[in-house]
Structures are given as C-alpha cells and as structure tokens.
Amino acid sequence: MKSLLFAGVSALTLAAMTPAALAQDGAVEETTSGETTAASDEAEAAVETEASEEADYMILLNEWEGPYGGVPPFDQIEVSMFEPALEEGMVRARADIEAITAQEEEPTFENTILALEESAADLGRVGTIYGIWASNLSSPEVQAVQRAMAPKLAGFRDELYQNAELFQRIDAIYNSDAYDELTPEQQRLVWDYQTDFLRAGAGLDEAQKARVGEINQELASLYTEFSNNLLHDEEAYVTWLSEDEIGGLPASVLSNAKSAAESRDNEGGEYAVLNTRSSMDPFLTYSTDRDLRKKVWETYYSRGDNGDEYDNNAIIGDIMKLRAERSKIFGYDNYASWSMEKQVAQKPKAAMDLMMKVWPAAKGKVAEEVAAMQAIADEEGDFIKIAPWDYRYYAEKVRQADYDFDAEEVKQYLQLENLREGMFWMAGELYGLEFSQIDDVPVFQEDVRVWEVTRDGEHVGLWYFDPYARAGKRSGAWMNAYRTQDNIDGFTTPIVSNNSNFVKGSGDEPVLISWDDASTLFHEFGHALHGLNSNVTYPSLAGTAVPRDYVEFPSQVHENWLPTQEVLQQFALSAETGEPIPQELVDKIERAANARQGFDTTEYLASALVDMKLHTMTDFTDFDADTFERTTLEDLGMPEQLPMRHRMPQFSHVFSGEGYAAGYYAYLWADTFSADAWEAFEEAGGPYDKETAAAFRKWILSVGNTISPSDAYEKFRGHQPDTNALMRDRGFPVPDEAAGDVGAEAGPASGEPTE
Structure with missing residues (x-):
C-alpha cells in the first residue's frame, strides 16, 4: 500500500463513480404503472450493458495472468475502463484497511505492517497501467479522466494516512518491546511507515486534517493542469x-x-x-x-509561458501558496524542510552547501567556454555577441577546433539497437544478467518490445523498451517499475521499462543518436538494473524505493560504462561499414568529455538552485513566478549566454507532482556518490572488476531501502563519498576539503530509530 501511494499513484486520476453507484444511477430506472414495455426493455438492456462494462474493466483489477509470473494485459485495455476500475480498486483498498483496523488482536508486525504491504494490490495493478497510459498514450480522453479524478486519489491518500486507528496500530508496534525483536529489515519498514504517517498528518487534529485534505486535492488538480498545459505546448x-x-x-x-x-x-x-x-x-x-x-x-x-490559456505561471503561484500553508500545518518552517527530512541530505543547507561549492567553478567554466566561442565567431566574421541560441552552435565549433571532435562523426557509430546490445553485454559482465527478446506478451504500443532477463538460467524479470517519440507521450527519458520485486510469499520477479523519445527512422534505416543521448540511455538502463537486481522481502523497500537524492546514484554511475573500450569496440559500429569506432576517435571523445561541462553543469544547477530557493520561502503574498525566476538568477550571477535547464513554467519535475520539488539538487548529490563509486572501480583495476561489481550489486543494487543508504555505501566503498571526486570528474578545480561530507541521512541505520 505505502509503496503504491508514494510511487506516484497519488499523481494519477481515479474514477468518478463506483460500480455500485453506476448501477444505481445509470442502469436501474424507477418505473410507474404507466411506463411502456419499451422503457422496460431499455432498462434491461442498460443493465446488461453495465454488466458487460463491469466485466470488461475488471481485467484491470484482476491478478495478471500469463507467463513470467503474469504480465500486464495491455492488449485488453480501453480508456473507458480506467474510471470504474480505479474506483473499484479504491473500494477494495478501503476494505483491506478496515479489515486491519477492525482486528481485536493487539497490533503485531504480521497483522498490521505485513497486512499493509499486501493490501491494495488491485488498486496497484490499475494504477500501474493507468500511469503508463497517462505518460505514454495521453489523449483528450485520458486527460479528461485526469482532470476529473486527480482530487479523488488525493482524497483517498489522505483518508489512508489520516486514519487514526491505523496509525495507532503502527505507532504501537514502533514503540513496543517487540520492535527490538524484529529483523533489521522489518524495523526499517516499521520506521518507514511510522515516519510517513506522521509526515502526512496522522498526528494532526481533525480541523488540520480536513484542511490538509482540501490542500492535497487542490494540489492534485493543479499538478494535472500544469502537466496538460506543458504537453499542449510541446505538441502544438x-x-x-x-x-x-x-x-x-x-x-x-x-x-x-x-x-x-x-x-x-x-x-x-x-x-x-x-x-x-x-x-x-x-x-x-x-x-x-x-x-x-x-x-x-x-x-x-517558452513552453508553459506564452501568456495564453495554457500558461503555467499563475498555477505555480497557487501551488506554492498551498505547499507553504500545508508545511506550516505540519510544523515545518518551509516546504523544503518537510520534503527533505527523509533524504540523505536531510536539510536544505546541506544541499545548498554542495551546490554552492560547485556553482562558482561551473560559472568559471562557462566564462572560458563563451570566450572561446566568441573568439571563433569573431574569427569567422559573424559580428555577433554569443546569445543563448548560439551556445550549442559555437560550442560544437570549439569542440571541433580544440579537440578535433565532430559530434556528427561520432554519431555515425552510435546506432540505437547496437547500443542496446551494449547495455545488455555490460549487464552480463557486471551482474551475470542475460537478455532474450520475447514475443509472447502483450504490449501497449506496437513499437514496444520486451526481453526476458535471466541469470544462470533462472528467470529474473522482464524489461520493456519503448524508445520512440509519439503524440501523447511525455518528453524525456525515464524508467518505470510495472511490478516491484518482493519475497513475501515466494520470489516475485520485477517488471521494469525504459522509455525514450528518439525519432523513429524510415524503414530499416538505423536510428543514430548523439553521444549525450547515448549517455542518457545508459543512465536510464541503470535505473532498470537497480530494479532488476533487487532482492529484498518487502515491496515498499525494494529496488528504486530509496531516498530521492540517492536513487539517481546507481543510474548515473552506469553512464561511465558507455565510453569504455570494451563497449565501444564491440557495439559502436559504423552505420555504413559495420567497422568499430576508430581508437583515434575514442581518444577524441575522452579528451572532449568535459568540453561543454560549464554549460551542462550551470544550466542544471540554475534549475536546482531556483528550486531550492523557491521552496525555502515562507511568504507567497503577491508572488509572481516570472519575477522570482528572473531576480533569483540575477542574484546568482547567472551567465546571460544560457538559460536554466528547466524554466519554472515547464519544470515538470517540480510542478507536475512532488517527486522532485525541493529535490532537483538530487542529481548533483547522487553524482557525489557515483563519481566516488567509479573511482572504486578504477582503483580496483578497471570498470569490469568482478569483485567490485559483486560488491556494488550486493550493497547498492540489491538492498533497496532495507538499510540506510549511507551504511550501504560505506559497506561498498569503505568510506563516505568524497565530494572532491565530483570536482575531479567534471574537470573543475578541487578545493582543499575533507572527504565524506555527504553521507548523513534520516532513518535508522540498521532499523534503529533516530531521534
């Protein structure tokens, strides 16, 4: 249940009517003695239609059937099924919770915490498939469901987390003598539940709970409106x-x-x-x-910032007012303090300190890059001053001039399908995984393909690949977990996906991608490997269910395997000749690795800093998003030659939900772990060192959130991450600073409570 709600279902939309209400309001008509036979026939036909519709949508609630432990029934889904199925899922979830709270027995781990882990399975299946449609197959019909149902799911979430009887049972277990007799993994799970219930308002009075519920429903509607506005501007x-x-x-x-x-x-x-x-x-x-x-x-x-009916600026102001009000009700100074409490960084200051350590070096690098670009523009007689729309163009010229590096020349060796095979090979070398394409499971769109993942001949999971852009698909690249691993009643194997937005080629023409896109491909596959290697007992602690500022670490470190000689020589093959990429070109890639690091780091950090500064505010009276963005960037000394990566009206990480609100810093925080972890492989003799890979799998990929990330990392590395490794990795000057300053975070290190 908890993993379901915190994994993103609260951002989905739910049905407007229960099946029972549907039968009463739509199918059964009141009759009088004067009604005609035709009216009765119509009523009977309506009843039959409703029964048929109910049978249809039940496919979303039922346990998945078929091979590999069951698979999503994508080939049987219609948009019209989502509302009644999701509503019925909530009805069943409520029944599960009522069964837990109605028990006369004293609360125990088995009758309360384990029961919660096994509850709401029907709703979870519906939510998973609906989320896939919302992200990959959005349409006016899907968006209508989103607008109608976002508040209902928010209300359901509040109903759960503000359930006083349920919280009392959880709290009793957490504070009982029996807690000490639980396994460390069980202690971690109890602590996680208890903390999340408190953070969601379980300890508030009834008036406060009611207001929080109203705020959450308003926010759910605003998040949906923000997302749909952005999708409109991307497609229009x-x-x-x-x-x-x-x-x-x-x-x-x-x-x-x-x-x-x-x-x-x-x-x-x-x-x-x-x-x-x-x-x-x-x-x-x-x-x-x-x-x-x-x-x-x-x-x-200008997406989301065109001053029309799809403009997101006013929505941002409304979101921030509500977030600030709710944070105050919860007893926190600001939204960031509440949002970061369970993260590795814990407090806004820790995140700001790291970002401001890197910020001056990143801006300094931008100044060097701009000077080099301006010199080329002047030399070519262009008579311009470098502007944001010039940066990429002249940066490429600099890269060619200074490093003899031609991105288009490299691209001829980066065939999407070959690189996918390279990822599979990497996963085999590091973790013993093997991938075999299958065609005996349904997919939600014809371009989606599926691979069975095995290790030593044993089934591990499934990997779905959805690489191409289409109308109704959100932009960017991401990983989803369709089914989370657990070992409650036998080993439940995970089902994961990677989704991208490459432009599909014509006919048999190979899809060539840029070096940056290839790095992103390996990054997202790292998330998938995190899910596939999970080996824990409880789903709420499995796979990628780790703190937000740690979850990007396993994915970011996997980017490093792309430029290894072993991958490039086998899988970076010419689209024309099939020959591997020349070593001379590989050397150029290595030399030019940080050629645009100033741009890449500064545009990212600008968004992360604006996000954090915004969410540490407390007063949003007369707040204007456009003014705040502009003045904050001016105060930071933002170089005029480039924008922040995600301007506020299009910052879906932050305003389409709460996943990365006050948390966009997480990529940099996680990269302190990934840079230091990569040095562990280098120190061990190379990127494919078996012993280091085994330790990485054991302590990073397999353990999920069963122990604190800081403890897990120290078991892998022997020390906390060195922030200077991050500076070295990006080619920035390294200040004289001690290692190991990013490792503390909330939560019991081994299941023990932290006061």
Whole structure:
C-alpha cells in the first residue's frame, strides 16, 4: 500500500463513480404503472450493458495472468475502463484497511505492517497501467479522466494516512518491546511507515486534517493542469523548415526532421523541428540560420509561458501558496524542510552547501567556454555577441577546433539497437544478467518490445523498451517499475521499462543518436538494473524505493560504462561499414568529455538552485513566478549566454507532482556518490572488476531501502563519498576539503530509530 501511494499513484486520476453507484444511477430506472414495455426493455438492456462494462474493466483489477509470473494485459485495455476500475480498486483498498483496523488482536508486525504491504494490490495493478497510459498514450480522453479524478486519489491518500486507528496500530508496534525483536529489515519498514504517517498528518487534529485534505486535492488538480498545459505546448508548436532553411544540418538531423514532419502528415512542409529537447538540441547545434535558431530556442524555452490559456505561471503561484500553508500545518518552517527530512541530505543547507561549492567553478567554466566561442565567431566574421541560441552552435565549433571532435562523426557509430546490445553485454559482465527478446506478451504500443532477463538460467524479470517519440507521450527519458520485486510469499520477479523519445527512422534505416543521448540511455538502463537486481522481502523497500537524492546514484554511475573500450569496440559500429569506432576517435571523445561541462553543469544547477530557493520561502503574498525566476538568477550571477535547464513554467519535475520539488539538487548529490563509486572501480583495476561489481550489486543494487543508504555505501566503498571526486570528474578545480561530507541521512541505520 505505502509503496503504491508514494510511487506516484497519488499523481494519477481515479474514477468518478463506483460500480455500485453506476448501477444505481445509470442502469436501474424507477418505473410507474404507466411506463411502456419499451422503457422496460431499455432498462434491461442498460443493465446488461453495465454488466458487460463491469466485466470488461475488471481485467484491470484482476491478478495478471500469463507467463513470467503474469504480465500486464495491455492488449485488453480501453480508456473507458480506467474510471470504474480505479474506483473499484479504491473500494477494495478501503476494505483491506478496515479489515486491519477492525482486528481485536493487539497490533503485531504480521497483522498490521505485513497486512499493509499486501493490501491494495488491485488498486496497484490499475494504477500501474493507468500511469503508463497517462505518460505514454495521453489523449483528450485520458486527460479528461485526469482532470476529473486527480482530487479523488488525493482524497483517498489522505483518508489512508489520516486514519487514526491505523496509525495507532503502527505507532504501537514502533514503540513496543517487540520492535527490538524484529529483523533489521522489518524495523526499517516499521520506521518507514511510522515516519510517513506522521509526515502526512496522522498526528494532526481533525480541523488540520480536513484542511490538509482540501490542500492535497487542490494540489492534485493543479499538478494535472500544469502537466496538460506543458504537453499542449510541446505538441502544438512546430517549426517547419523549407529547403532553403536547412543549412548546416547533417544528414542524420535532416532525416529526423523529415520523420518528424511525416509524423505530422507534412502539414507544414517536408521538415519539422518539434518542440522537444531531442528535436531542438541538434537543430541548435548545427543550423547556420541564426534567426531560425533563435525562433526554435524561444519556442522551446517558452513552453508553459506564452501568456495564453495554457500558461503555467499563475498555477505555480497557487501551488506554492498551498505547499507553504500545508508545511506550516505540519510544523515545518518551509516546504523544503518537510520534503527533505527523509533524504540523505536531510536539510536544505546541506544541499545548498554542495551546490554552492560547485556553482562558482561551473560559472568559471562557462566564462572560458563563451570566450572561446566568441573568439571563433569573431574569427569567422559573424559580428555577433554569443546569445543563448548560439551556445550549442559555437560550442560544437570549439569542440571541433580544440579537440578535433565532430559530434556528427561520432554519431555515425552510435546506432540505437547496437547500443542496446551494449547495455545488455555490460549487464552480463557486471551482474551475470542475460537478455532474450520475447514475443509472447502483450504490449501497449506496437513499437514496444520486451526481453526476458535471466541469470544462470533462472528467470529474473522482464524489461520493456519503448524508445520512440509519439503524440501523447511525455518528453524525456525515464524508467518505470510495472511490478516491484518482493519475497513475501515466494520470489516475485520485477517488471521494469525504459522509455525514450528518439525519432523513429524510415524503414530499416538505423536510428543514430548523439553521444549525450547515448549517455542518457545508459543512465536510464541503470535505473532498470537497480530494479532488476533487487532482492529484498518487502515491496515498499525494494529496488528504486530509496531516498530521492540517492536513487539517481546507481543510474548515473552506469553512464561511465558507455565510453569504455570494451563497449565501444564491440557495439559502436559504423552505420555504413559495420567497422568499430576508430581508437583515434575514442581518444577524441575522452579528451572532449568535459568540453561543454560549464554549460551542462550551470544550466542544471540554475534549475536546482531556483528550486531550492523557491521552496525555502515562507511568504507567497503577491508572488509572481516570472519575477522570482528572473531576480533569483540575477542574484546568482547567472551567465546571460544560457538559460536554466528547466524554466519554472515547464519544470515538470517540480510542478507536475512532488517527486522532485525541493529535490532537483538530487542529481548533483547522487553524482557525489557515483563519481566516488567509479573511482572504486578504477582503483580496483578497471570498470569490469568482478569483485567490485559483486560488491556494488550486493550493497547498492540489491538492498533497496532495507538499510540506510549511507551504511550501504560505506559497506561498498569503505568510506563516505568524497565530494572532491565530483570536482575531479567534471574537470573543475578541487578545493582543499575533507572527504565524506555527504553521507548523513534520516532513518535508522540498521532499523534503529533516530531521534
């Protein structure tokens, strides 16, 4: 139950009517003695229709059938099923909770905590599939369900976490003598439940609980509106190109632009630049038309900020007022203090200290990069001052001039399918996993493919791959867990997915991706490996269910295996000749690794710093999102030549839900772990050192949240992460600072409570 609600179901939408209400209001008509036979026939037909519809949507509630421990019934799903199925799921979940609280027996781990772990399974199955539709197959029909149902799920969550009888049972276990007799994993789980119930308002009075419930329902609606506004702007704006507007674009970019136009039925021309990062970024890198670069840049960075009905600025203000009010009710100074309490960093100051350690070095690197770019622009007689829409274009020129590195030349060796095979090979070398493509399970879209994952001939799980962009699919790349591993009643194998937004090629044409996109591919696969290697007892502690500022660590460290010689020589093969990438080009990749590190780090940190500064505010009277963003960046000394990575009106990490609110710093925090962990492999003799890989699997990938991340990392590494490893990794100057300053976090180290 807890893992279900904290894994993102609270951001989904639920049905407007229960099946019982549906039968009463829609199928059964009151009759009078004067009614005609036709009316009775119509009533009977309506009853039969309702019964049929109920039978249809029940597929979403039932246990998954088929091979591999059961699989999602994607081939049997219709959007119309979600509302009644999700509502019925809530009804059944309520019954599960009532059965727990109605017990006369004293609360024990088995009759309360374990019962909670096994509750709401029906709702979990519905929520999983609905989440897939909302993220990958969004449509006006799906969005209508979201708008209607977001408050209902928020209300259900509050109903659970404000259940006084249920909290009393959890609290009694946490404070009992029997707690000391539990296993460390069980203690961790009890602590996790007790802490989350308190943080959700279990200790509030009735008036406070009621107000928190109102706030949560309002927020749920605002998050949905923010997301749908952003999706609108990503799909509604397209930059169409004519033949005389494609100057500088290499063949692979032109091919993608042509495929993008075809996906829109060529309604505006033969070539199109979609309003997504994967389409915008290469255009800005290569287009010789500065006016068009500016147009594409402004279109992309104005998403959610066009002053129309889809503008997100006012929504941000409403969200922040409600978050601040709720934080005050909970007894915290600000939202960040509440949000970060269970994270590794624990407090906003710790996150700010790390970010401000890196910020000056990142800005200094930007100044060097801009100076080099301006020199090239001047040398070429362009008579311009570097602007944000110029950065990628001239950065590529600098990279070619200083490092003899041509990103397009490298791209010819980066075939998506070959790199996928490279990821599989890496997982086999490190963790003994093998991947075999299967076709005996349904998928939710024809481009999705599935692999069975095994180790030593034993089934481990399934991996779904959804690589291509489509209408209704949210932008970016991500990993999902369709089924979480557990070992309560036999070993339940995980089902995970990786989703991307590459432009699909025409026919058998290989899909070529950039070096940055290849790194992202390995990153997201790292999340999948975290889920696939999980080996714990309870689902709420399994796989990626770790603190937000730790969950990116296993994924980020896996980016490092892409540039290894073993992967590149076997899987970076020329699209034309099939020959492996030349060592000379590999050397150039290595030399140019940090060529644009100033840009990459500064645009990210700007968003993370704005996020943290926003969520440490307490007064949102007369708050204006646009003014806050502008003045905060000015105070930070943001270089004028680049924007923050996610401007506030499009910052879905923060305003489409609460997953990364006051938490975007997590990528940098996690990278302190990943940089230090990679040095462990280097110190051991190389990236494929078997002993180090085994330790990484044992203490990082397999344990989930059963022990504190700090303890787990120290068992793997022998010490807490050295922040200087992060500076070394990014090519920044290393200040004289002691190691091991990012390792403390809330929670019992081995199941013991922390006061």
